[in-house]
Amino acid sequence: MTITEIGGRKCFCHARQESRYLLIQPVDEHDASALQDEVAYIEQLAEEIPFTLCAFQVGSWFSDLSPWTAPPVFGHQAFGDDAGRTLAYIEHELIPSIEETMSGQPVRRIIGGYSLAGLFALYAAYETDTFSGCAGVSPSVWFPDWDTYTDEHPFGAAFAYLSLGDREEKTKNRQMAMVGERIRQQAAKLQALSRVRRCTLEWNAGNHFVDADLRMAKGFAWMLREMDHDAGCM
Numbered sequence: 001m002t003i004t005e006i007g008g009r010k011c012f013c014h015a016r017q018e019s020r021y022l023l024i025q026p027v028d029e030h031d032a033s034a035l036q037d038e039v040a041y042i043e044q045l046a047e048e049i050p051f052t053l054c055a056f057q058v059g060s061w062f063s064d065l066s067p068w069t070a071p072p073v074f075g076h077q078a079f080g081d082d083a084g085r086t087l088a089y090i091e092h093e094l095i096p097s098i099e100e101t102m103s104g105q106p107v108r109r110i111i112g113g114y115s116l117a118g119l120f121a122l123y124a125a126y127e128t129d130t131f132s133g134c135a136g137v138s139p140s141v142w143f144p145d146w147d148t149y150t151d152e153h154p155f156g157a158a159f160a161y162l163s164l165g166d167r168e169e170k171t172k173n174r175q176m177a178m179v180g181e182r183i184r185q186q187a188a189k190l191q192a193l194s195r196v197r198r199c200t201l202e203w204n205a206g207n208h209f210v211d212a213d214l215r216m217a218k219g220f221a222w223m224l225r226e227m228d229h230d231a232g233c234m
Contacts, residue, residue: 041217
């Protein structure tokens with residue numbers, strides 16, 4: 001794992017020269033500490049499909065990954081509206097910098113994230129067709145007005161992976177308890193779209209804080225296997 005700086009942000013990169021897949025993931029300090037294990041899990045689960053992963057560290061989790069302002073849902077931290085700026089950073093700085101170092105073959109890009117970063121990954125796929133695949137892992141689809149947003153915007157990715165812990169909706173927080181209903185709605189919406197070739201919803205054992213690195217790896221590995229099979233069928 002190489003640590004570098006791209007566009008003023010700290011980035012953690014695992015690169016394979018022969019890779020045609022670029023995995024992009026927003027992380028905080030805790031996520032970053034588990035990236036080595038996550039990469040090992042992906043390699044184990046992805047049937048030796050070579051990939052490049054670039055994870056970038058966000059400055060303000062509740063602002064950099066939030067699509068619009070919203071009041072606090074837990075604690076006292078309100079949500080900002082800087083997801084659009086973060087997406088612009090990925091498209092205009094991160095991707096060009098990383099792909100310049102790759103093999104020169106056409107690259108299929110996959111955006112993924114955990115928790116609020118999972119919601120951001122979905123947001124990125126709704127805002128642009130830059131990404132072939134999107135992995136929303138335990139995504140914060142309970143976010144206020146997210147259901148309305150997804151009704152009003154096209155989805156730009158051809159592959160979608162969603163997952164949730166089977167105890168995540170069993171919470172006393174009324175807003176966050178909506179996550180089970182919302183993830184089922186999200187999956188149904190994506191599965192109904194002709195543009196989306198494959199969409200799956202996987203249920204994991206446990207609450208929101210169990211095996212985040214393994215859950216992320218399962219999402220990215222599913223994406224690699226499905227997209228590689230799809231490429232082989234073309």
